[in-house]
């Protein structure tokens with residue numbers, strides 16, 4: 001699926017972003033089932049494209065145009081470092097399984113602050129295309 005790219009001219013990658021993936025294919029040495037990726041991103045990028053650019057496959061059925069809810073993530077830190085949810089996103093995210101107070105759609109979260117930003121990708125998101133009833 002083609003993915004919408006942010007159309008800003010990005011500056012330098014100065015914003016620290018930590019992505020916590022639940023249920024990676026391999027367990028860690030300590031038996032935990034999350035994988036943590038730490039990377040740097042630029043203001044203006046959205047969280048979905050950052051993940052995809054770094055080889056982290058978050059589902060994005062609609063290609064990042066806020067027409068599905070498969071890119072559902074949890075913001076664990078830095079909610080004020082990303083753009084606020086607009087009404088369209090709020091309506092969509094309510095359809096996502098596992099809704100929480102910190103739920104967002106990754107493709108709608110543009111980085112606006114200096115970070116750090118920490119977000120979690122729930123395990124069911126990673127094959128949501130099969131699991132989400134239509």
Ligand code: FES
Pocket residue numbers: 059060061062063064065066067068069070071092105106107108
């Ligand atoms: S990819 Fe569809 S809403 Fe984000």
